[in-house]
Amino acid sequence: MEEFVKPRVIVSKCLEFQECRYDGEIIRDQTVQNLMPFVQFVPVCPEVEIGLGIPRDVIRVIDNDGVDQLYQPANKLDLTKKMNDYSEQFLAEIGEIDGFILKNRSPSCGINDVKVYAKAEKSPVVRTSSGLFGSQVLQRYGNLAIEDEGRLKNFTIREHFFTKLFTIASFKKLKKEGLLADLVEYHARNKYLFMAYQPTILKKLGNIVGNHEKKSLQVIFEEYEKQLYKLFEKLPKYTSNISVSQHLFGFFSKDLNSKEKEFFISMIDKYQKKKVPLSSVASLLRSWAIRFDNDYLLKQTYFAPYPEKLIEISDSGKGRDYR
Structure with missing residues (x-):
């Protein structure tokens, strides 16, 4: 029987690991549960890491002349620099990584389908994008297996993600041994x-x-x-x-x-x-x-x-x- 390498995977902490969603809830996810014996998870919640509490007021991505900004309307806080600085530092220091499972549509972790609003207060959605943390993940690690938990409910996407994750992790082990x-x-x-x-x-x-x-x-x-x-x-x-x-x-x-x-x-x-x-x-x-x-x-x-x-x-x- 094939012995598989244990990939190292960054996961949004609200998925099975901690009650840290904006509403103080934890999200149960079958794919993350199933993977636990086979991967080394590295849970992270960028929103908590930049000092936002649990629970916390809603944050949203807004369009500022085509540039995505992270804003908390209730407290009139521009969190863009904090989130970008944290994301850059975390990803630079995390070490060898094989894949990501991130919270879908999250203004921090989302990798696509994140709503971008016209302005901070009540306003229409003008487009979709990545969250600020998710955007840096895609820029730095775009070649790796990266998905959100929503898309992983689709069998074909999930099978491709697993295949890519374990195949590339196996190669990286070989490369290290040389x-x-x-x-x-x-x-x-x-x-x-x-x-x-x-x-x-x-x-x-x-x-x-x-x-x-x-x-x-x-x-x-x-x-x-x-x-x-x-x-x-x-x-x-x-x-x-x-x-x-x-x-x-x-x-x-x-x-x-x-x-x-x-x-x-x-x-x-x-x-x-x-x-x-x-x-x-x-x-x-x-x-x-x-x-x-x-x-x-x-x-x-x-x-x-x-x-x-x-x-x-x-x-x-x-x-x-x-x-």
Whole structure:
């Protein structure tokens, strides 16, 4: 069974960790609960850290000639500098980090869909943006796995977040150890996962690992990391998953009888028509890898890119709509 690296993840403290929301409440979140055994959480509440109490008067983001400002109308407080200074210092000092789960729509932590008002007092919403802390997270760590708890309720977004989080955390551990043999092995077991994401980048990663130009280890790891971040910029398309499934099927086709081959073809057809989830096709292929004792395929992260216990019962039958 795959042993996963334990990623270090910054999380909004009001999500499962402390009653520090503006109204003094704590927010229960299933994804954060599920992740607790598998990640090292670093909880933070920027609003409390800059001196606002619990509970506290509402703060909002306002538009000042196109510049986002953080304001507390009840006390006529401009909190922009305090929040920006705190965010910059916290993120500069936090050390190695692998991902973020932040409170959605929060004027401090939100990463999108944060309401921006025309002015401090009663006024209309003129646009949406990121919160002030969330904005600095995106600027400094935009390549990492970053989501809010609202979007993580969507299966496809959550699966991508988990995959990116654990795959990149695993790479960063290898980079720290700096052994080319480990990178070669990492690339081999991620081959079909990477193929599902972006086949062209898989090829570039293979060329980097091949090191035909005899580059230094440091350059190899840096170039590989750069392409790895590009790989995860987009979610896999369902057509890519079909292509990967057909590649994997090729390992067994000569050993299968005609009915088994027909069944696989029918499963691909049903997946293409959204009648069965990707997990059904993957489970079939994995069962053949076990049956024929194909150790190379059983090590492929495509079948399990993150801890299996993170899959919720409600996730059963999902996983078709990659875009």
